[in-house]
Amino acid sequence: MGRSPCCDKVGLKKGPWTPEEDQKLLAYIEEHGHGSWRALPAKAGLQRCGKSCRLRWTNYLRPDIKRGKFSVQEEQTIIQLHALLGNRWSAIATHLPKRTDNEIKNYWNTHLKKRLTKMGIDPVTHKPKNDALLSSDGQSKNAANLSHMAQWESARLEAEARLVRESKLRSRSFQQHPAGFAPSASASASTSDPGVSKSAPWISGGWTKSSEGNSGGILNTGFSGDLESPTSTLTFSENAPPVMCSTGLGLSSMPITEFVGTSSTSETGIIKEEGDSTHLPEYKEAIENSLSFTTNLQDMSMSIETAWTSESLRANNAHVNNVIGNVMEEGFTNLLLSDSMDQSLSEGGKESENSGGSGDGGEGGSGSGSDCYEDNKNYWNNILNLVNSSPSDSPMF
DNA sequence: AACGACGGCAACCGCACGTAG
DNA sequence: ACTACGTGCGGTTGCCGTCGT
Numbered sequence: 001m002g003r004s005p006c007c008d009k010v011g012l013k014k015g016p017w018t019p020e021e022d023q024k025l026l027a028y029i030e031e032h033g034h035g036s037w038r039a040l041p042a043k044a045g046l047q048r049c050g051k052s053c054r055l056r057w058t059n060y061l062r063p064d065i066k067r068g069k070f071s072v073q074e075e076q077t078i079i080q081l082h083a084l085l086g087n088r089w090s091a092i093a094t095h096l097p098k099r100t101d102n103e104i105k106n107y108w109n110t111h112l113k114k115r116l117t118k119m120g121i122d123p124v125t126h127k128p129k130n131d132a133l134l135s136s137d138g139q140s141k142n143a144a145n146l147s148h149m150a151q152w153e154s155a156r157l158e159a160e161a162r163l164v165r166e167s168k169l170r171s172r173s174f175q176q177h178p179a180g181f182a183p184s185a186s187a188s189a190s191t192s193d194p195g196v197s198k199s200a201p202w203i204s205g206g207w208t209k210s211s212e213g214n215s216g217g218i219l220n221t222g223f224s225g226d227l228e229s230p231t232s233t234l235t236f237s238e239n240a241p242p243v244m245c246s247t248g249l250g251l252s253s254m255p256i257t258e259f260v261g262t263s264s265t266s267e268t269g270i271i272k273e274e275g276d277s278t279h280l281p282e283y284k285e286a287i288e289n290s291l292s293f294t295t296n297l298q299d300m301s302m303s304i305e306t307a308w309t310s311e312s313l314r315a316n317n318a319h320v321n322n323v324i325g326n327v328m329e330e331g332f333t334n335l336l337l338s339d340s341m342d343q344s345l346s347e348g349g350k351e352s353e354n355s356g357g358s359g360d361g362g363e364g365g366s367g368s369g370s371d372c373y374e375d376n377k378n379y380w381n382n383i384l385n386l387v388n389s390s391p392s393d394s395p396m397f
Numbered sequence: 398a399a400c401g402a403c404g405g406c407a408a409c410c411g412c413a414c415g416t417a418g
Numbered sequence: 419a420c421t422a423c424g425t426g427c428g429g430t431t432g433c434c435g436t437c438g439t
Contacts, residue, residue: 016407016433038424054425055408090427105428106406 013047017056021046025053026061059102066098070107078104079112083126 013021028044034057037050046053059065070078074096081092089101089108096104113123121128 014409036424050424051410052408058426059407087428101427102407109429110405 012041012049012052014052017060021048022056022061025056029057029061059100062100064098065100067103070099070111074099075107075112078108079116082108082112082123 017025024044024046025040028040032043034040034054037054040046040050040053041048044053048056077095078092081095085091087105089105093099093101093104116123116126
């Protein structure tokens with residue numbers, strides 16, 4: 001595939017941007033929008049490649065960027081989402097308004113990763129590093145299961161994002177071929193679309209819950225507030241079996257409940273080993289089937305917003321943030337916060353400016369010795385809380 | 398004061414993906 | 419179906435300021 005290098009032209013400047021360059025770029029974009037990035041430098045009178053301009057704009061000049069220290073809440077959000085999504089910074093950035101993925105990535109690499117390591121948690125797997133030591137009391141199993149859960153959740157998010165992306169495409173078709181679809185002045189996607197089942201097998205497979213009573217699947221649910229995410233049917237109810245209809249992912253029979261109920265009762269609800277092993281291939285398949293790991297939560301929220309522009313959908317992101325916020329209030333972040341504070345104390349309050357916010361670091365007291373396991377347990381419990389507390393009646397989750 | 402080590406961060410690089418022609 | 423282009427994304431690099439010796 002031919003792909004012309006963008007910066008191989010001689011005479012193009014690289015390296016740090018000067019205020020003059022910034023000014024030029026800013027002025028041009030404010031007046032004309034960025035349009036084609038490749039064409040922009042010439043038009044704006046910059047000796048830069050388009051890519052460089054784009055990066056400068058998205059990571060630095062954009063007016064809606066918040067700079068400066070990350071708040072404790074932001075830190076916690078990053079860690080939690082990283083546990084679920086891995087190094088998908090753009091997805092994580094979705095839930096940190098005004099922060100760029102690059103900034104988050106840098107912050108993770110320079111601060112949070114180290115902090116987790118210091119806490120004895122593997123920043124990659126988010127598992128306790130002393131897994132082996134814990135194995136005797138079964139904690140390693142728990143940790144593995146929790147990690148497994150996170151992996152699965154990651155795949156789930158991927159699938160959901162794909163669904164939305166698919167819907168986005170449909171939305172474009174709406175705009176381009178309005179005659180071919182029921183007109184939707186309110187863009188509320190209130191129509192059924194036979195094409196859905198063809199293009200999105202996981203939809204056609206039926207989100208049992210969401211498609212019940214509306215044959216068109218998810219898109220039929222009407223987005224006036226009762227949009228049912230396919231995966232939102234993953235209710236995490238300990239009583240009612242979850243209606244996992246991700247047939248496209250081969251997950252329909254997965255014993256999700258067994259995973260799910262565990263978040264709040266760390267000791268009891270952990271995945272049953274037999275269930276886990278039984279469905280391991282399905283998990284694997286589910287994850288592997290989520291081919292497009294480029295999708296992210298931003299895709300979900302943004303594409304829905306652009307696709308249907310329903311106010312109710314705007315709550316999706318807000319909800320996620322609320323969930324995260326709730327989790328934080330419940331103490332997960334105390335762990336890190338306390339660590340943060342420990343660090344502050346030990347390092348002379350280097351990070352004490354940390355948004356002074358939510359001084360909820362009170363009861364934490366992590367970090368030392370015997371508390372380590374407890375902390376890690378809480379850590380994972382709260383990650384699961386994040387997932388579990390996504391209400392089934394949420395438009396998005 | 399000079400020097401090296403280290404950390405933080407902006408920017409670059411290259412791959413992947415979507416899309417238009 | 420193929421190709422070129424535009425863009426998104428994550429990993430990496432390199433500059434610069436700060437700190438310790």
